[in-house]
Amino acid sequence: MPLPLSALSFDDDFVRSLPGDPSSSTQPRQVPGVAYSPVQPTPVAAPRLLAWSDDVGRLLGLERPAALGPDVDVLAGNAVLPGMRPYAARYGGHQFGNWAGQLGDGRAITLGEVLRDGARWALQLKGAGRAAYSRFDPHLKVVARKGKSFEATPEMLLKVRELPGVAQFTEVIEDNALLRYDDRQMVVKVKGVSPNYYVHNHLDSAMIDGRFELERNGGRYAVVGEGVQRQLAINISNRFAPLLLLYPKNKKKISLDPTEAFNDVRIMPGGVFRLERQYDDQYLFVPLAAAQALTGYDQKRTSLEVQVKDPDDIRATQKALRRLLGPEFKVLNSDEQHVALLRAVKVEKAFVFVTFTFILLIASLNIFFSLSMLVIDKKKDVAVLQSMGADPTTIRNIFLTEGTIVAFAGAFTGLVIGVGICLAQKQFGLVTMGTLASGRDQPYPVKMLWQDIALTVIAIIVITIAVSIRPANQAANIQIRDNI
Numbered sequence: 001m002p003l004p005l006s007a008l009s010f011d012d013d014f015v016r017s018l019p020g021d022p023s024s025s026t027q028p029r030q031v032p033g034v035a036y037s038p039v040q041p042t043p044v045a046a047p048r049l050l051a052w053s054d055d056v057g058r059l060l061g062l063e064r065p066a067a068l069g070p071d072v073d074v075l076a077g078n079a080v081l082p083g084m085r086p087y088a089a090r091y092g093g094h095q096f097g098n099w100a101g102q103l104g105d106g107r108a109i110t111l112g113e114v115l116r117d118g119a120r121w122a123l124q125l126k127g128a129g130r131a132a133y134s135r136f137d138p139h140l141k142v143v144a145r146k147g148k149s150f151e152a153t154p155e156m157l158l159k160v161r162e163l164p165g166v167a168q169f170t171e172v173i174e175d176n177a178l179l180r181y182d183d184r185q186m187v188v189k190v191k192g193v194s195p196n197y198y199v200h201n202h203l204d205s206a207m208i209d210g211r212f213e214l215e216r217n218g219g220r221y222a223v224v225g226e227g228v229q230r231q232l233a234i235n236i237s238n239r240f241a242p243l244l245l246l247y248p249k250n251k252k253k254i255s256l257d258p259t260e261a262f263n264d265v266r267i268m269p270g271g272v273f274r275l276e277r278q279y280d281d282q283y284l285f286v287p288l289a290a291a292q293a294l295t296g297y298d299q300k301r302t303s304l305e306v307q308v309k310d311p312d313d314i315r316a317t318q319k320a321l322r323r324l325l326g327p328e329f330k331v332l333n334s335d336e337q338h339v340a341l342l343r344a345v346k347v348e349k350a351f352v353f354v355t356f357t358f359i360l361l362i363a364s365l366n367i368f369f370s371l372s373m374l375v376i377d378k379k380k381d382v383a384v385l386q387s388m389g390a391d392p393t394t395i396r397n398i399f400l401t402e403g404t405i406v407a408f409a410g411a412f413t414g415l416v417i418g419v420g421i422c423l424a425q426k427q428f429g430l431v432t433m434g435t436l437a438s439g440r441d442q443p444y445p446v447k448m449l450w451q452d453i454a455l456t457v458i459a460i461i462v463i464t465i466a467v468s469i470r471p472a473n474q475a476a477n478i479q480i481r482d483n484i
Helices: 013-017 054-059 068-076 154-161 197-201 228-231 288-295 311-325 336-377 379-387 392-428 449-465 469-476
Strands: 007-013 036-038 088-089 091-094 098-102 108-116 118-124 140-144 166-181 185-192 206-212 219-225 243-248 264-272 283-287 303-308 329-333 431-434 441-443
Touching: 013 036, 013 108, 013 118, 154 303, 154 311, 166 228, 166 288, 185 228, 185 288, 219 228, 219 288, 219 441, 228 264, 243 283, 243 288, 264 283, 264 288, 283 288, 303 311, 311 329, 329 336, 336 379, 336 392, 336 449, 336 469, 379 392, 392 449, 392 469
Parallel strands: 185 283, 219 264
Antiparallel strands: 007 108, 036 088, 088 108, 091 098, 108 118, 140 303, 140 329, 166 185, 166 243, 166 303, 206 264, 219 283, 243 264, 431 441
């Protein structure tokens, strides 16, 4: 009899029986001597069931879950059931005739092992978030401090290669270019890489069509992101339709003849990868030689992507590279490579809070005028209280208390409504950011932090009480002889 997912029995024999990574960090690194790294799936906004295999359901004795609900939350990685101990597996092997060293689940996580009718099945979630074996970001990235490229002389490359702590590095030329395919075109980010790129990035597990081989049998090939492939309807099986890349020539005089204004490179599509939307929708990998011909960079490079021998010594290797290369270069670790995105998110958050504060100030004018009108209306009552012995401080506190009640009531009501809207967005995806390349709507992500909630409540209370001070002072200054 089929059972709901929550009723299945889960085990963690793999985790219990094999050596594991003591760290749950998702920083890409080498993890020797272990079979897995513990890691939690990255939650997604408003998960829902889009497809279901009845054959797999029968194999596991699992009933089809509702489109929305707790079982779908588990399948999406938003929740973990008792008995589950999620992990990313580490393994090794040969790629394209070369020993690739450490591979691993860079974007997949095993949630747990299902025990059913004497059989054991691993329940794996694809695209579950970053793991220690994620492949796209290098340990360290060398870029020019000024400009977008630098001269990579043989002497400089030799010094970097011989630096203790550096396992290897990839030469990279990365820039925007116009991509044409048949009668369609779009601007893409072309990333030309040296032949050793796949040795440490292992994007084979991210391939959904073709292979990550940029050069084979004397030919050059491009590997495109899934979003690019969908938008241009690229067919990698069509050997008669190459990709055309166009890049403006570095010339002082602008020519009206397109053949004179642009460098162009024709290259066959060889594969399609799926990593993350920010890469899938704009990236295209080509051999370094093709990128050189397109951009005319010759010995210039936009970056060097460095892999270190010991991930625990990344900081030491980063300092050594900075000393070696001097102040003309920046050596970025994994977090620093995304600092622009992190800074943009923080700035956006700050602007939203400032905007919210101004709106709250304007809305608080209603409280100010309401309390002012109340003071005018209650002049005689205030005078009576004064005649009975109430001092100005008591009168002031009465109106401040009323303002405080309004502040706390408003903060509580707003908090309940705001949290309710956020929960509804997480569950149902009411607001979307557009359509993914796969054709599905991408819900706007929501994450509630208690610090943000506390700051919002404090802002509401402080501003509301502040606008109550002047009416309260007016009430305290009412004269008995003028109002009785």
